[in-house]
Amino acid sequence: MEVTLSRKEQIEHTATALFKKRGFSATSMRDLANQLGIEAASIYSHIKSKEEILQRVCFRMANEFFEAIDQADVRDASASQRLQAAITAHVKVLTKNTEASAVFLHEWRHLSEPHHAEFLALRYRYEEHFREIIRAGIKAGEFKVPDEKFAVLTILSALNWIHTWYKPEGKMNAEEIAANLATMLLNGLKQT
Amino acid sequence: MEVTLSRKEQIEHTATALFKKRGFSATSMRDLANQLGIEAASIYSHIKSKEEILQRVCFRMANEFFEAIDQADVRDASASQRLQAAITAHVKVLTKNTEASAVFLHEWRHLSEPHHAEFLALRYRYEEHFREIIRAGIKAGEFKVPDEKFAVLTILSALNWIHTWYKPEGKMNAEEIAANLATMLLNGLKQT
DNA sequence: AAAGTTTGCTAACGAACGTTAGGTTGCTTA
DNA sequence: TAAGCAACCTAACGTTCGTTAGCAAACTTT
Numbered sequence: 001m002e003v004t005l006s007r008k009e010q011i012e013h014t015a016t017a018l019f020k021k022r023g024f025s026a027t028s029m030r031d032l033a034n035q036l037g038i039e040a041a042s043i044y045s046h047i048k049s050k051e052e053i054l055q056r057v058c059f060r061m062a063n064e065f066f067e068a069i070d071q072a073d074v075r076d077a078s079a080s081q082r083l084q085a086a087i088t089a090h091v092k093v094l095t096k097n098t099e100a101s102a103v104f105l106h107e108w109r110h111l112s113e114p115h116h117a118e119f120l121a122l123r124y125r126y127e128e129h130f131r132e133i134i135r136a137g138i139k140a141g142e143f144k145v146p147d148e149k150f151a152v153l154t155i156l157s158a159l160n161w162i163h164t165w166y167k168p169e170g171k172m173n174a175e176e177i178a179a180n181l182a183t184m185l186l187n188g189l190k191q192t
Numbered sequence: 193m194e195v196t197l198s199r200k201e202q203i204e205h206t207a208t209a210l211f212k213k214r215g216f217s218a219t220s221m222r223d224l225a226n227q228l229g230i231e232a233a234s235i236y237s238h239i240k241s242k243e244e245i246l247q248r249v250c251f252r253m254a255n256e257f258f259e260a261i262d263q264a265d266v267r268d269a270s271a272s273q274r275l276q277a278a279i280t281a282h283v284k285v286l287t288k289n290t291e292a293s294a295v296f297l298h299e300w301r302h303l304s305e306p307h308h309a310e311f312l313a314l315r316y317r318y319e320e321h322f323r324e325i326i327r328a329g330i331k332a333g334e335f336k337v338p339d340e341k342f343a344v345l346t347i348l349s350a351l352n353w354i355h356t357w358y359k360p361e362g363k364m365n366a367e368e369i370a371a372n373l374a375t376m377l378l379n380g381l382k383q384t
Numbered sequence: 385a386a387a388g389t390t391t392g393c394t395a396a397c398g399a400a401c402g403t404t405a406g407g408t409t410g411c412t413t414a
Numbered sequence: 415t416a417a418g419c420a421a422c423c424t425a426a427c428g429t430t431c432g433t434t435a436g437c438a439a440a441c442t443t444t
Contacts, residue, residue: 007420025218026217029403039424040401040402040403041422041423041424041425042421042422044402045420045422046420106298109214142382143382145376151376153353154350154353157349157352158346158350161348165345177342180339184346184377186380187380188380190335199390220431220432221431221433232431232433234392234393236433237390238391241432
């Protein structure tokens with residue numbers, strides 16, 4: 001299953017790796033060019049600006065997260081089941097591309113307006129999906145939570161650390177990680 | 193309870209706020225000077241380099257976390273109680289200074305060697321404290337966890353998002369947040 | 385009143401930055 | 415075989431960067 005990347009996609013891919021490792025601001029176009037084996041000025045045959053790369057990565061990942069969560073949502077299921085499905089979908093996207101995920105999670109703040117505001121709005125909408133599940137769970141007496149915003153932030157932060165340590169060749173695959181995280185968040189550490 | 197800060201401490205404090213907001217690399221000495229109402233070159237009457245500020249913040253916070261967790265550790269208690277105490281201690285440090293915490297958590301990677309390696313070693317030692325508690329809990333049959341490293345990473349990432357939203361004037365104080373997080377992580381979301 | 389310390393200034397350095405202009409090479413398509 | 419295009423080059427632009435040198439004023443201590 002060899003996929004041939006266009007030069008623009010290669011640039012984006014290499015830049016993503018550098019943005020994750022060093023951060024957007026600490027990555028220079030000359031660093032990126034060096035990694036690609038070309039001159040910095042040559043990059044501008046393919047992209048308009050350094051920030052364009054960041055924009056493409058951030059909004060592409062936002063799309064992937066939305067698609068995953070929409071496909072995974074099972075109507076007429078319990079809140080626990082829905083939450084488990086959402087967690088699994090989220091973890092799958094996160095593990096499928098850890099580098100782009102890291103950029104999505106940490107480097108979006110370097111977006112300039114109006115992209116910055118647009119990104120925040122998307123993120124809010126994404127989180128709202130989780131909040132809605134938690135609210136439904138509280139209403140049904142399924143969950144016991146002091147505040148749904150608090151719960152969602154805690155859940156997502158627990159998930160969003162994965163990209164720092166996940167390796168495809170590690171002993172847990174994405175599904176196992178998702179299952180373990182869902183169990184831990186839903187049932188806690190304590191032996192039952 | 194007015195505390196007079198030395199000029200050096202003022203610089204450190206203002207820099208910390210900027211490092212949190214924009215990141216270390218995206219914060220220039222001229223930004224910092226502007227915020228302080230002086231010229232960039234004047235800062236060098238008080239500090240040796242930009243990175244010195246980062247070093248001081250990172251290692252001071254590391255110290256604070258260690259002190260908090262050492263004081264909070266109760267021998268001859270159950271693993272649940274010890275974990276609850278450790279979580280509370282961690283959250284207290286985190287909420288006491290959200291800006292320095294953000295720098296501690298996200299900007300340490302801009303440290304140069306050997307400080308970078310030294311910082312990582314400290315962090316490993318800190319996390320080891322949590323791992324030891326989890327291991328004790330598993331051994332005593334108190335916790336049901338697939339992997340103690342996995343559990344600790346999940347716990348700490350759930351905690352380490354607090355600095356992004358915590359406001360001292362918010363409806364939950366540090367103790368309530370700590371209690372809610374400990375309950376959620378130990379018992380899960382589900383109604384019992 | 386003298387000496388020392390703190391705090392700041394202006395001017396400037398060399399380096400690195402993102403980006404543009406204009407040109408060359410080689411492959412692909414009409 | 416000519417035209418078009420993708421990919422990359424060198425040279426350079428204007429700007430910003432962290433930092434140093436050298437000096438001056440103000441406050442504190444002796």
